[in-house]
Amino acid sequence: MAIQLFRQHRQSYVLTLATASRSGEYYKFGQALATVVARHHPQIRINVIHTEGSAQNLEFIESGAAQLALIQGDSSIQSSAQAMTLLFPETAHVLVNRQASIETMADLQGKAVALPPKGSGAYQLFMPIAQHYGLNLHSAG
Structure with missing residues (x-):
């Protein structure tokens, strides 16, 4: 019993955490x-991997x-x-150039719009908003 307790106490765990692009939050x-987990629980190591976003992260959990x-x-x-x-509330931001004469979401129709990466959660958050306002947005490539 003492040997088993000793082994359990000395056992280390390695977990993989899927995040998003290296430049993202x-x-x-x-x-x-x-870093914080390693400092407070040295028996747990978290390998952080970069991904294409939420959709791929869920695929990694599934697989x-x-x-x-x-x-x-x-x-x-x-x-x-x-x-x-829930770590923090998600918000969508739409930024426009002041000289573009865009006052409403509908004014984006026919304009060049920079979209978040397709597999990202930001894309999944923005597209229903765009659809709600009747925007027909297509990503390049």
Whole structure:
């Protein structure tokens, strides 16, 4: 019994955390989380991986390639995933050039619009908003 307790106490755990692009906030948050966990629980190591965003993160959870994932709050979750906590509220921002004569969402129709990456949670958040306002947006490429 004492040997088993000793082994359990000395056992280390490695978890993979799927985040988003290296330049994004989810990736930076994942790195900070891994640092804090390592500092306070040295038996747990979190490998932070960069991904294309929420959709791919959920695929990684589903396939077992990751045990943890950061996803957009309004993403649909498959049966193998379990939401643990809401980290912060998600908001969509639409920024326009003052000289573009854009006052409403409808004014975006026919304009060049920079879209978030297709697999990202930001894309999943923005597209229903665009559809609600009747915008027909197509990403290049």
